[in-house]
Amino acid sequence: MKRTSPSPEDIESLETHLSQTLQRVAPPSGMIQRLSGRIQMPTRSEIRLRITDWRRLFVVFGGVMSGMLLLVTLARAFYYLVGRRDAM
Amino acid sequence: MEYREEDVLARASTGDRDAFGELYERYAERIFNYVYYRTGNQHDAEDLTARVFQRAMNHIKNYTDRGVPFSAWLYRIAHNLVANWHRDRSRKQEIPIDDLPILPTKGEHPERNLMRSQEQDALLRMIRKLPPERQNLLILKFVEDMSNAEIGKIMGRSEGAVKSLYHRTLLALRDQLDDQHLNLEGE
Numbered sequence: 001m002k003r004t005s006p007s008p009e010d011i012e013s014l015e016t017h018l019s020q021t022l023q024r025v026a027p028p029s030g031m032i033q034r035l036s037g038r039i040q041m042p043t044r045s046e047i048r049l050r051i052t053d054w055r056r057l058f059v060v061f062g063g064v065m066s067g068m069l070l071l072v073t074l075a076r077a078f079y080y081l082v083g084r085r086d087a088m
Numbered sequence: 089m090e091y092r093e094e095d096v097l098a099r100a101s102t103g104d105r106d107a108f109g110e111l112y113e114r115y116a117e118r119i120f121n122y123v124y125y126r127t128g129n130q131h132d133a134e135d136l137t138a139r140v141f142q143r144a145m146n147h148i149k150n151y152t153d154r155g156v157p158f159s160a161w162l163y164r165i166a167h168n169l170v171a172n173w174h175r176d177r178s179r180k181q182e183i184p185i186d187d188l189p190i191l192p193t194k195g196e197h198p199e200r201n202l203m204r205s206q207e208q209d210a211l212l213r214m215i216r217k218l219p220p221e222r223q224n225l226l227i228l229k230f231v232e233d234m235s236n237a238e239i240g241k242i243m244g245r246s247e248g249a250v251k252s253l254y255h256r257t258l259l260a261l262r263d264q265l266d267d268q269h270l271n272l273e274g275e
Binding site: 005006010011014015017018019020021022023024025026027028031032034035036038039040 | 105109112113116117120121124125130134137138141142145207208211212215226227230231232258259261262265
């Protein structure tokens with residue numbers, strides 16, 4: 001048997017109850033990290049750590065290269081000066 | 089630091105696991121909520137959430153943005169896995185879980201949730217007896233707070249079709265409440 005259509009108030013009340021019943025839940029604690037380990041995916045903190053490590057690596061690498069360049073320049077200058085003196 | 093989703097997606101589709109990790113962090117909770125309400129079981133919800141992301145990670149190279157957001161793609165994977173889960177359960181003839189275990193809702197004190205009313209329990213049971221697409225619709229609308237247009241993209245329907253389905257779902261729920269002589273009292 002076809003029923004009469006409910007009043008707008010009925011529908012509104014049902015929607016209110018639905019919004020109270022279907023609320024977003026908080027996942028169990030540690031779930032995000034636990035699952036990320038299972039999927040073998042790095043967590044946000046690991047990614048952040050890796051990025052900062054890369055930055056540190058670039059700084060160290062850049063420092064070493066600059067130092068070496070300075071040494072080579074000094075050595076070349078020394079040989080140039082010594083070589084000129086010997087030639088005179 | 090928040091990256092633009094398109095950039096993260098582009099990196100993830102080249103096999104960058106860090107980028108995929110970023111997507112996982114963004115969507116894991118939402119997918120868990122969806123699966124939790126569809127299965128009514130916290131442990132299976134966890135397991136299925138992990139499988140959704142495993143599948144997404146294996147197939148992300150095939151994901152192309154054709155007007156369908158990445159979230160919609162994830163929900164579709166979740167929907168398919170939940171459908172398989174229900175099919176397996178019905179084959180094994182397991183007793184359906186009627187009562188959703190109580191997890192604390194976001195931003196509220198956990199004790200408040202232990203007070204879930206009988207009406208809410210009854211309503212949850214009714215929702216879980218609805219056809220899957222109607223359950224999807226209600227979960228996306230109320231749990232995820234999505235618009236009809238967003239739900240349409242996930243369900244592959246037009247905005248109008250979603251609106252109409254929503255109205256029919258409310259009427260069906262109202263009828264079921266009448267059948268069971270349940271009166272949802274106002275606050």
